Amino acid sequence: MGAARRHEPVLDEVFAALADGTRRDIVARLADGDATLTELAASYDMSVQAVSKHLKVLEGCGLVSRTRVARTRPAHLEARVFDLMTAWIERYRRRAEQRYRRLDAVLAQMNDDPPPAPRGDDDEEAP
Amino acid sequence: MSRQTQIEVPDDLPIVRTVREFDAPPAKVFRAHIDPELFVQWVGPHALAGEVSTWDARTGGEYRYAMKEPDGGDEHWFRGCFHELRDGERLVQTFCYEPWPDGVVLETLVFEALDGGRCRLTSTSLSGSFEERDALVASGMEQGVQEGFEKLDRLLAR
Numbered sequence: 439m440g441a442a443r444r445h446e447p448v449l450d451e452v453f454a455a456l457a458d459g460t461r462r463d464i465v466a467r468l469a470d471g472d473a474t475l476t477e478l479a480a481s482y483d484m485s486v487q488a489v490s491k492h493l494k495v496l497e498g499c500g501l502v503s504r505t506r507v508a509r510t511r512p513a514h515l516e517a518r519v520f521d522l523m524t525a526w527i528e529r530y531r532r533r534a535e536q537r538y539r540r541l542d543a544v545l546a547q548m549n550d551d552p553p554p555a556p557r558g559d560d561d562e563e564a565p
Numbered sequence: 566m567s568r569q570t571q572i573e574v575p576d577d578l579p580i581v582r583t584v585r586e587f588d589a590p591p592a593k594v595f596r597a598h599i600d601p602e603l604f605v606q607w608v609g610p611h612a613l614a615g616e617v618s619t620w621d622a623r624t625g626g627e628y629r630y631a632m633k634e635p636d637g638g639d640e641h642w643f644r645g646c647f648h649e650l651r652d653g654e655r656l657v658q659t660f661c662y663e664p665w666p667d668g669v670v671l672e673t674l675v676f677e678a679l680d681g682g683r684c685r686l687t688s689t690s691l692s693g694s695f696e697e698r699d700a701l702v703a704s705g706m707e708q709g710v711q712e713g714f715e716k717l718d719r720l721l722a723r
Contacts, residue, residue, distance in 0.1 A: 460662070510584040526703040527702055534572065535569055537607060541597055541606035545587060545593055546588075548589070548593055
């Protein structure tokens with residue numbers, strides 16, 4: 439491995455990086471093949487600097503790498519589609535867990551709080 | 566004891582299955598699913614406001630609700646039919662994110678009594694194809710916010 443910058447994508451960083459539409463688009467484009475910053479920037483209605491920033495975020499979380507080829511540094515997608523699916527599944531699971539924690543709180547409320555008024559607990563609701 | 570949600574996304578069936586245990590009996594967990602006022606308190610992130618427009622929680626009934634982003638932001642509408650309610654035991658319903666009407670999911674929720682007045686909830690979402698299932702997982706549609714993952718969905722469908 440040596441000096442090679444081995445960067446395991448950290449899920450939270452990956453999710454944060456992919457929360458942005460442009461970055462998702464860049465990832466989708468790079469799945470078709472490597473592209474230089476200039477090539478990428480040509481397809482977006484934004485400055486080269488802005489696209490470069492997005493690319494840096496993708497690099498930062500390990501999804502994209504850039505190596506020097508002649509005078510360019512084409513961007514290369516590191517994560518294979520399979521890896522992405524694993525990430526999506528974990529994200530889905532976390533969201534389900536968060537939802538169920540909210541349900542825990544609702545259930546605790548149902549347990550602890552007796553009905554406020556002397557109205558039936560099992561009726562739908564007072565008019 | 567693991568309280569964390571377990572997830573299963575198998576290769577041989579287009580389903581997503583989650584399993585989670587709760588410190589409440591099945592009847593109570595069931596009620597939190599069919600009482601609209603309770604349901605909207607937990608179904609979506611706290612940052613989003615839930616609004617129920619149709620809620621007829623009976624076998625053969627239907628529902629429709631929205632998760633609304635703050636300050637007049639986007640609204641995400643969901644609808645489906647209550648296929649069968651079996652009190653405190655089983656809930657079968659369809660679910661779809663309205664802008665994606667072809668992606669109808671059949672949800673089967675099984676509420677299982679555990680010792681100590683606890684409940685194990687097994688939720689199985691069946692999609693019409695593996696592509697739809699994978700897109701569902703990737704998009705987080707279930708969460709109430711379709712984040713525009715269409716391009717990545719296509720990737721996953723390859």
